[in-house]
Amino acid sequence: MSRCAFLSLPRAWEAARQLGNTRSSPRKHGVRGLCGVQRATNTRHSTPLPRNHLLTLSAHQVARSVRSGELSAERIATAYLEQVAAVEASVGAYLVLDAEAVLERARSLDARRARGEKLGALAGVPIAVKDNLVTAHLATTAGSRLLSQYTPPYHATCVERLLRADAVLMGKTVMDEFGMGSSTETCAYGMTRNPVDTTRTPGGSSGGSAAAAAAHMALAALGSDTGGSVRQPASFCGVVGMKPSYGRVSRNGLIAYASSLDTVGPMGRTVGDVALCLEAIAGADDADSTCLPGAAPPFWGRITEALAEDQAPLRGKRIGLWTEALDDIQVDDSVRATILQARDTFTALGAEVRPVSLPHLAAACSAYYILASSEASSNLARYDGVRYGARDPEAANTVSMYTSTRTHGLGEEVKRRVMLGTYALSAGYYEAYYRQAMRVRNVITLALRGLFEDVDWLLAPVAPTPAFRLGEKRAVDMYSGDRMTVPASLAGLPAISVPGKVGEGQLPVGVQLIGRYLDDEGVLLAAAALERATKA
């Protein structure tokens, strides 16, 4: 399988050359030719750490410098494109990367600044976007063959808001087809490798976005989280990934997988970067009736303030430690150790950590797969070859055209879930499956609502293990790996994965913090406090 839509990067290469980096000559029409690194093999190695200090700046630092003119957006963009050139071949995070457009965009920002315009909160910040967020005039496939020929006519609301905040759109990242998967291996155009260890999966389905952020191929990235698709890859790649409260960020332009669970979430190397991105994309949207009214709170400013003034913001706060998740025998020792380490850190920060039992959550995964598949079976019905996307033009009649288009256009995992969902919604089964799953969802929502009367956050692992090897697990075997992330999805709660402390040479492990409905700010704050204490 080959990438669907890589573009030639002659000018990016030219820019890189002028900046004094020597690279092998780019092959036409392929990003791989630009890359100095050989094609990845199955021997373990990590992608090189960035040598350019520009790549270590935070989103806020970049934006402030670009706004003030201290740094040009073009320099930032070039630095990131160089990093892409250096590591993309071994990671494969991007499906579409238009280096020309990236540089053009950066230059236009610089030109606007030069004209005296005040640039936005993400001025010059290079951000990668998961390929299920539609981008006008830029191919969007959601990782599916069926959309291989599809170019959306509009921008997703979150993409538009990033652009309005003067961010630089780096490109579209690899993902499991339609978000269905936990390893980014079900993408029709090839998988992404974990930058920490290229023999391993970056997680999924937002694996491309996580890998891009982790490998400094973007400062931050947007992913989408339906049952853990932002948090789990963030954990696997050692970055921060936030699933906001359902309705916090508009879903307009997010290619639907399971509408009642889908959320758009930012990913980045620090909680601050994630907070700044979330602030930019959150808020009411007329195009999405499920989006909450009101403007987004200034997340970044508030958590920065709370931490900067050294007010010990976690003092007296109560944190529940989800005991069933920790006692789970399938949970890897390193995961358990990381979570216990986080518990100790929170205690040291003045919070009270108490074990909490949530037995109802055992049914979460089953309910999730029924509900998500049911909604998916309906959401994906529109990919029939009639209006857009690929189609089998040889078919003799409509039914065979549908059948052939969907048989060849959709991947195994997608077809499995569509069939599962169709079954669950069928007459005679609806009560036993869909309705029952809805009941479970209500029970879980109520259980968590009750919990948050006693605690401020729930501390839990993100996934039972760190990143597993590519090809190691069959798709259905990964389903149960979502059991720690789906409760927050079913209940619509904000949840974050923030890198925990791991031993030298160990794979990254994320710490999950789940908060009260709409308390996205609290979740960011707790994560930021943990992050600072962990890095210290």
Place this chain on the structure above:
Amino acid sequence: MAQPASTAMGAARTAYVSSWTPRGAVPFRRVFAVAKSSRPVSWRRPARRTAPPPPPPPPTIWLQASSGTAAAANTRSASPSTGGRRKGAEELERVLERYVPTVGVEVHVQLATRTKAYCACSTRLGALPNTQVCPVCLGHPGTLPVLNARVLELTVKSGLAMHCEIAEWTKFDRKNYFYPDTPKNYQISQYDVPAAADGWIELPTSGKRVHIVRAHMEEDSAKMIHPGEVGANVAAATGANGGASEFGTGALSQSSYSLADHNRAGVPLVEIVSGPDMASGAEAVEFGEELQRILRYAQVSNGNMQDGSLRLDVNVSIAPRATDGAATELGTKVELKNLNSFSAVERAVDHEIVRQAALLDRGERVRQETRLWDERDQTTRLMRVKEGTSDYRYFPEPDIPPVHVSAEQVQEWRAQLPELPAEKRARYVREYQLSEYDARLLSADRRGAEFFERTVQVLQSGGVSTEVAALAKACANWLTGDVAALVKQKRGASSAADTQLTPESLAEMIALIEDGTISGKIGKELVPHLLEHACASVRALVEERGLTQLGDPAAIADMVREVMRAHPQNVQAYRGGKTKLAGFFVGQVMKVSGGRADPALTNRLVTELLQSESEPLGQ
């Protein structure tokens, strides 16, 4: 940077290539091909015109209501298509002796909103195909529906107008089925909590109440056109709504390609389901016509059947008649579609009753199926067999949160409803002592009714001393007689309100007749002029044209003598006992006077002079 940015950018933006093309690329426009003609392709064969029923006889009197004509008119049915005996009527009667038909109606009504149900595209009719579309109504990836508030308002209003209970909380559901006219391959509809339920409509002639089971919101589909295929119109018409799962057997596979016009996709509909409370095609039509009036009064829909704003599907079953006349138990129902006019509804239902009876008579079973009315052959033909119920896999629409309709909101909308046709009819009978027939005719159209009421009001305030009932009757006679006949000939006019005639000028004309200034005959001559030309003062018009009535007895007597001299044989015959000839003389005098002679005076003088032997027999 050596290269000019523009070319590099241009190439970059368009150079996406796909790794997978299923056996060759398909141009996007193939599905969206626009018809060459600037007129939208019609998917309906023009219905064979049945002769319109003759207009009611013109009123012969004006202020003094003639009970004779009104009574004659009353015997006519309200239904336009029951006027004459149709072929097969005897057959139907014979069937009805042995079987009891049960008829229920399902109506799709296009709501009169400016924009679509879930996006901001225009709902205007007649635009070029696929020009009123956006990513939402084309079902593009990532798009979300946002409910048009007017859709809820109009649905609730229609529910209120049909005496329905309005749900305080209502929600949307997805009805899943694959059909190329359905962009998302599901329709956003309402399943278990319709916006309105459990109401009724009273049929005007019989007073029978037809139960309204539910009224719910949903969206229309795209319009499919299958060029070059036999019977394209019928197949295309069935695509919309409930056209699920018939592809493969239908027209799609017979045409080399199909066109989809998405201008109609996402247009808001309310689906109204009646109880199985009707027993004939005529009753189904009466229900449909009353529903159409209600929806038009409430300004919920324009209710036009010919452009598809009102679509009736009818369910028909028959059961053997028991000795007490009632049905034994309900038979298997057959759904009839493609009914593009009320007369098609009536004929199709009656045809179906006879067809089912023939099956049962032969000892066969009626199959549960959907049949299409074929206007050309005046018959129904099989569209699809319903094997069990279709599984639409309904589930709650996750993209639209449940909708709360507060009691205050319902009150506000209820207050905005006008007096509805049934109330108006009852008031006309009560207040104006009009016949039920006149009341029905005058209230058929809301603006026409307002015209009538205003005319009566002007007459009353104009100091015409006559009783209100007599004034109303005079107005009714003019409006349902001469004016209605002329309006009918005018394209695009449905009542006097659509002409140059104003209530004020009609009232003035009636008053002129009343005070003897002009004769009724002159009035009849004035009406066509008044319909075409705005007229500030009828009196001025009459005077200018010299049309005022002759009331001078001497002048009329001279005319009578003149006529008598011209027709001595008739005078002789009259005096010999053929008194009926008086009418001849009156007519001649009217002719001589150019219609201006006072009819009563002329009558009197003609009789007087003819009976007076002293009058000369011509000199």
